[in-house]
Amino acid sequence: MRPVKKIYDNLLETIGNTPMVKLNKIAEDIPATVLAKVEYFNPGHSVKDRMALQMIENAERDGLIKPGGTIIECTSGNTGMGLALAAIVKGYKLICTLSDKQSKEKMDILRAMGAEIHVCPTNVAAEHPDSYYSVAERLNKEIPNSFYPFQYDNPGNAQAHYESTGPEIWEQTDGKITHFVVGVGTGGTISGVGKYLKEKNPNIKIWGADTYGSVFKKYHETGEFDENEIYSYITEGIGEDILPKNVDFSVIDHFEKITDKDGALVTRELAKKEGMLLGYSAGSAYQMIRQMKHTLTKDDVVVVLFHDHGSRYVGKVFNDDWMRDRGFLNTENSTALDLVKGHKDLNLITAKSSELVSHAILKMQRYQISQVPVMEGDEFVGSLDDSKLFQMIISDPSAGDKTVREVMGKPYPIIESNEDVKKVASHISKENDAVLVKLEDGKHHIITKHDIIGALS
Ligand SMILES: Cc1ncc(COP(=O)(O)O)c(C=O)c1O
Incomplete structure (x- = not known):
């Protein structure tokens, strides 16, 4: 955990120590206390600032990146933003590969932060040369003095959450947390927080929100990586067509599939009922609590982590035409x-x-x-x-x-x-x-x- 200071030397020192806020109106029908860890209070407006900085600090420590070097990463946008902050403060160049389903706002924001953007097709297999993984890998080979953190497998990702997000949640709830709920993408958040919390109290349940079109839930329940589970979906930030090393399945108790429509509608509901303008995956994470509420009791303290801010989704989830075109509006x-x-x-x-x-x-x-x-x-x-x-x-x-x-x-x-x-x-x-x-x-x-x-x- 980073110390709270009166004056910070640079923006990177303000990462972490985000507030935990009780959910009121929206949670009236949930038979438990529901608390939100609101990660858009980070300077890059998402939880990913934490792991982006950790990966760069680890690389500096291990001599993997030298002054003036180039960071190359495949990202759904938020990790890119965290890396952009680190790159600016520390003096590196940044190149991001994004899939074309990511919101235009995320791409514009990264460009505004000086990053070079490569937009890659969503509808190709991970090993296809045009996929956002392959393009990042190729650029890393071509560009001298470049560093490719690869957030999916980089241990610094889960480490950041083990060392900061997890301890913050434990302290903010005075150790009373009974359930931790979060959307799963690279797995860094759920695995780092989950490992820390389980070490403190193995009875805490760790729940992951997954999407239809992703491999996680089936793999967790059967051990089978089923390619038939993979198809393109609309939700941003969660679900995968690969098994990232950062997903530690042993600390996860349950995955729940959430539809694109439910995730989107609940994201809008969180804004209207709680005043929290959040990203798409927040709706999916909250919807998981709804789908699992029959297992909760009044003594339970559920912490749901909201990854990012809704400003990146104003042209999508918060746009009625976009919602209507996808059949998401009543x-x-x-x-x-x-x-x-x-x-x-x-x-x-x-x-x-x-x-x-x-x-x-x-x-x-x-x-x-x-x-x-x-x-x-x-x-x-x-x-x-x-x-x-x-x-x-x-x-x-x-x-x-x-x-x-x-x-x-x-x-x-x-x-x-x-x-x-x-x-x-x-x-x-x-x-x-x-x-x-x-x-x-x-x-x-x-x-x-x-x-x-x-x-x-
Ligand atoms: C908006 C959003 N939600 C959820 C996630 C998933 O978090 P993690 O990669 O730590 O599993 C991400 C990751 O990029 C994200 O950007």
């Missing part, structure tokens, strides 16, 4: 207008009936759309659907030279913008993959089968 009483709100200022892409089919196909590819209304003057006279066009081109390769008029389907039904979503759904059938909504300004917008599935699921 659709009770929602209307056709609600479904198009997020893109209603964009122009509707249409095809002309006189245009060649090959041109219309190119347009659909360019805008990545599957359904297109067909127009003659101001009138909607037909529709094009990519799966039907596909079949047509397969059976008759010359179909691309026909005009759209010769191959188009029926025009889409036109509905009013205040129509209920469930009623909108009733217009969708095998023949009708979409409907057109008439907006107040006289413009039209399209709602597809996929928009409705997203909204109702």
